[in-house]
Amino acid sequence: MATENAARRTGFDHFEIMEPKALDKILPAGAVHQGLAVKTRPLEPLVLEDVINGPEAPACLCVLDQISDPHNLGAIFRSAAAFGVGGLVLQTRHTPPVTGVAAKAAAGAIESIPEIRVVNIARALDALGKAGYHTVGLAGDGDELIGDAVSGAQRLAIVMGAEGSGLRPAVAKACASLARIPMQPGMESLNVSNAAAIAFYETMRSTRPA
16 A cells, blocks of 8 residues: 555555545555555564574573563664674563564564564573573672673573563573672663663673674
């Protein structure tokens, strides 16, 4: 479906032409369509074991433990693309689907960062550990600073907890180490997407040659 002007810009013929207001009513609230709407099936998420045991296993992954805000999810996709994270591991339940809200916040990163869905985060961390990944959970009471925790790791998985509650106890226990971001006294935590960006930057800084 497309508005008349948008259809003309594409150079294609196979559109149902409609007024902009009619297109607005069909799409979810807040959707940014620029006059075009196409209905597609979602891509199948990747299987963790296929990714980490394959010949081109990424050096760094991010594991999200029940992130609930699609804006945060999209922002983490965007930071992952900026700092070279090779994929996001998400739970099949208790994590928002990748919709237009998340895609808008991701600013194009949805198309470049693989989405990997797992049933159980703790078991996924066990599988990552067996595949040679050093699993680092972000926590305010972590024993190490994030820069020290990621330094020297050949394969790394950064684990981020949910907004507010942070890492669940079983997930924290499954991590090889817990690390914190140094902050000024009086401030306990950061927004999860900001914390992810800092962790990704520290990872890139510690693994990329000067």
